[in-house]
Amino acid sequence: MSVTTLPDDPQLRERFTELKPPLTPQAATIEANRCLYCFDAPCTVACPTHIDVPGFIKRIASGNLRGSAMRILDANILGGSCSRACPVDILCEGACVMHKQGRHPIRIGQLQRHAIDAFHDAGGDVQTAPRGSRHVRVACIGAGPASLACAAESCRQGAMATVVERRALPGGLNTYGVAEYKLRASESLREIEMIRRMGVEFRFGAGIETAEDLKELESEFDFIFLGLGLGAMQQLNIPGEESEGVMNALELIAGYKTGRIRELAGTVVVVGAGNTAIDAANAARRLGAETVYLLYRRGERDIPAFESEYEHSKVEGVQFLWHRQPMGIRADAHGVLLLDTVQVREVNNELVPVPDSKFTIACHLVVPAIGQSPITDLMRDFCRIEVHDGQIVTNRATGQTGNPRYFAGGDCINGGREVVDAVADGKRSALAMLKIAEAMYA
Amino acid sequence: MPDIRVRGFAGRINSPNPFWLASAPPTNCGEQIMRAFDAGWGGAVWKTIGEPVTNVSSRYSATDWNGMRIMGFNNIELISDRTVETNLREMAEVKKRYPHHAVIASLMVASTREAWHEIVARAEDAGADGLELNFGCPHGMSERGMGSAVGQVPEYAEMITAWVKEKARTPVLVKLTPNITDIRAVARAAKRGGADGLAAINTINSITGVDLDTLVPRPNVDGKTSHGGYCGPAVKPIALNMVQQVIADPESALPLSGIGGIETWRDAAEFMLLGCGTVQVCTAVMHYGYRIVEDMAEGLESWMRSKKFDRIEDFRGLSLNRVTDWKHLNLNYKIVARIVESKCIGCDLCHIACWDGAHQCIHLDRVTGPVNGHVELHPTPAQNEGQSRESITVTPVTRKERATASATHGPYMTAIERIPRVDETECVGCNLCSLVCPVDQCITMVRVDSGVPSETWEERTRGASCAPEPQRS
Numbered sequence: 001m002s003v004t005t006l007p008d009d010p011q012l013r014e015r016f017t018e019l020k021p022p023l024t025p026q027a028a029t030i031e032a033n034r035c036l037y038c039f040d041a042p043c044t045v046a047c048p049t050h051i052d053v054p055g056f057i058k059r060i061a062s063g064n065l066r067g068s069a070m071r072i073l074d075a076n077i078l079g080g081s082c083s084r085a086c087p088v089d090i091l092c093e094g095a096c097v098m099h100k101q102g103r104h105p106i107r108i109g110q111l112q113r114h115a116i117d118a119f120h121d122a123g124g125d126v127q128t129a130p131r132g133s134r135h136v137r138v139a140c141i142g143a144g145p146a147s148l149a150c151a152a153e154s155c156r157q158g159a160m161a162t163v164v165e166r167r168a169l170p171g172g173l174n175t176y177g178v179a180e181y182k183l184r185a186s187e188s189l190r191e192i193e194m195i196r197r198m199g200v201e202f203r204f205g206a207g208i209e210t211a212e213d214l215k216e217l218e219s220e221f222d223f224i225f226l227g228l229g230l231g232a233m234q235q236l237n238i239p240g241e242e243s244e245g246v247m248n249a250l251e252l253i254a255g256y257k258t259g260r261i262r263e264l265a266g267t268v269v270v271v272g273a274g275n276t277a278i279d280a281a282n283a284a285r286r287l288g289a290e291t292v293y294l295l296y297r298r299g300e301r302d303i304p305a306f307e308s309e310y311e312h313s314k315v316e317g318v319q320f321l322w323h324r325q326p327m328g329i330r331a332d333a334h335g336v337l338l339l340d341t342v343q344v345r346e347v348n349n350e351l352v353p354v355p356d357s358k359f360t361i362a363c364h365l366v367v368p369a370i371g372q373s374p375i376t377d378l379m380r381d382f383c384r385i386e387v388h389d390g391q392i393v394t395n396r397a398t399g400q401t402g403n404p405r406y407f408a409g410g411d412c413i414n415g416g417r418e419v420v421d422a423v424a425d426g427k428r429s430a431l432a433m434l435k436i437a438e439a440m441y442a
Numbered sequence: 443m444p445d446i447r448v449r450g451f452a453g454r455i456n457s458p459n460p461f462w463l464a465s466a467p468p469t470n471c472g473e474q475i476m477r478a479f480d481a482g483w484g485g486a487v488w489k490t491i492g493e494p495v496t497n498v499s500s501r502y503s504a505t506d507w508n509g510m511r512i513m514g515f516n517n518i519e520l521i522s523d524r525t526v527e528t529n530l531r532e533m534a535e536v537k538k539r540y541p542h543h544a545v546i547a548s549l550m551v552a553s554t555r556e557a558w559h560e561i562v563a564r565a566e567d568a569g570a571d572g573l574e575l576n577f578g579c580p581h582g583m584s585e586r587g588m589g590s591a592v593g594q595v596p597e598y599a600e601m602i603t604a605w606v607k608e609k610a611r612t613p614v615l616v617k618l619t620p621n622i623t624d625i626r627a628v629a630r631a632a633k634r635g636g637a638d639g640l641a642a643i644n645t646i647n648s649i650t651g652v653d654l655d656t657l658v659p660r661p662n663v664d665g666k667t668s669h670g671g672y673c674g675p676a677v678k679p680i681a682l683n684m685v686q687q688v689i690a691d692p693e694s695a696l697p698l699s700g701i702g703g704i705e706t707w708r709d710a711a712e713f714m715l716l717g718c719g720t721v722q723v724c725t726a727v728m729h730y731g732y733r734i735v736e737d738m739a740e741g742l743e744s745w746m747r748s749k750k751f752d753r754i755e756d757f758r759g760l761s762l763n764r765v766t767d768w769k770h771l772n773l774n775y776k777i778v779a780r781i782v783e784s785k786c787i788g789c790d791l792c793h794i795a796c797w798d799g800a801h802q803c804i805h806l807d808r809v810t811g812p813v814n815g816h817v818e819l820h821p822t823p824a825q826n827e828g829q830s831r832e833s834i835t836v837t838p839v840t841r842k843e844r845a846t847a848s849a850t851h852g853p854y855m856t857a858i859e860r861i862p863r864v865d866e867t868e869c870v871g872c873n874l875c876s877l878v879c880p881v882d883q884c885i886t887m888v889r890v891d892s893g894v895p896s897e898t899w900e901e902r903t904r905g906a907s908c909a910p911e912p913q914r915s
Contacts, residue, residue, distance in 0.1 A: 101787055
């Protein structure tokens, strides 16, 4: 059984044309040849999964594309989605020494994509040790990047891994949450299909909700990896939030990526200014909304989104309303939403409303995007796992929690970082589990 | 304005500048040569004239390097495939229209006195300013007893040169093949035969590569190839060496037209500093067209002005006495590498190059504490790299984390732990690090006083039992 795929949607494809189109083979070769082949390269150090960047780039230059892809996948099994979704300007490309010569950094992300795309196009498979050659059974809860990386690394080394996922499709945010102009859901699924062929088993629609569910897993598996991600998006906690026409950013993104939301119109207000808020605002523009406001309670210099994302959203036509907070949502007689807002300013680290600054925005959709809440209660209560500030506490080098059979990685331990961070966590955990198992076996 | 005109080269050849087109496809016909003169070329050596040949297709192939086209170029094309009459009629036309440009007839005929006498007379009647005897063509023609078949046998070269000189009224240049153990042997023979000048080098025997799909070496002629003549930027160092060898030898020294990988005025100036009076260009024109001569002339003039040279003769050969035998080099001259920290971009190529390719004296120990001495005292490249691979890196998602990640590194743009350090007590001054460093003037080689007077190998071993016989300097 192959991983379920989504039907191709030409309208979606057209509206979300790729931000960075693929390099042509010749452009890739020329770009690859620019690489200095640094020793102990800063790009490799900057990559959370420590991909041997100069190593894979030299292989592109020499025409050894399969070797290049293998070099990438060795370090990062989700090298394909990372090549598209990573904020490379603050990771590998940000670390490129070319900056110091006033030159454009090597287009590492696009080169990585070039190699991985060629690998997939050739129907490439990752070599694994024989399944079961290590008598270790690993369960990964959640089918997001952290779990996928943990399961894939386990299988690569000959262990048996099963991914347990409550949703219908695997990939977590890779499938449901990354802006379509960066990473298409179908591309995420193609990558996961490769992981399935490595021997990873998937159980879909299998939520782990109760202590009994966990007990069952414990009896079946030696180690349990928690790749839970984060929980539901936080509420605005204002009156009228339950109105029809209020939809949080992740719902909106997952909705359009899976074909449930095909078109928007009128005015959309996104509340929040993180990367997800920006993704949602851009998506609203591309789905047809004439006016998209991004409402943020602080100023331009405080926004948590990456600079490149902010700059991009301006190009998409998103308009920004700074120092403004939502107060309540009403609907008029025609069903148009009325979002009451107020100007705020910072006094002693607290935001206080500015008198007489109320302003109502008539709109068709309000999109809260003020972060996700943690979902780790079950783990804390039943697995003797320490949770701090909603994040599972682990040994950073091994991913091991206070309960030696439990490991964790990704957003549930870091509060929400990038795909590549989750992959690094998953891989480290898999290697640590196997090391422990080997020691026990010996 | 410096004067770059050529006056009386090899006795009587004049041209408005020293940049000539070599005998090759760019000088195939009169129409091309006139366009070349219009573009600014000072002279042209006509594509070799002789009994017309039949060529094959394909004829050329190239060696690309790191994504750049034509580092080296090779051809299996023969001499002119046009009749002698056509070539000479067009030559007369060119001379009539461009009387002040140098038109040299490159000649190759069967190795008989009569054949050579006849072609010399006809070329001179057409108005050639000089003759270039093609004793160099390494492919095809050599199989028929011509080209490098002559150029590789000093006696033949001397004999044919002498035949030509019996008849010629214009200067006679002999074009030398590099496909010989010592190029001076044929150069001396040409001089004995009475040649007025030399042209060097012709192309080098080569196979540029093998197609890894078809397994057929390049260029592919219906599934087979033949060794072809190699030229282009890749051969310049070989050509410079041979030019120096010929000119530095009193028995072979003659006015020399330099050939081999010349693409810019810099290349041309280097050939002239080693004694060439004119230079000939082919590959660069085949790559970019005649227009490249504009920069060659401007650049040479501008360099001459900066160096205060008024005429080519002011600097021709100035670097010749800077080439000597190894035994005359100062063994006590000591230089070491110095890294300018403020320029270092942290690629650490010098570190790995020194460890793997040189003398293990560039280390990454500025933070851990500099240690001087032998290799065992230092972390190996693998240990340095291993440490990085073990490190845990996370994406800097908050503004604060990003600010920390992009922080500057004190006075330097590179973190101090990534700026390599040279252990000068172990550095042998080999230059390798400065050659691999991608930043200009970041690694400089600095002279250190060895405290010992100059001494050469010859001086050191003089009188010793194993000393080699003193040789003519």
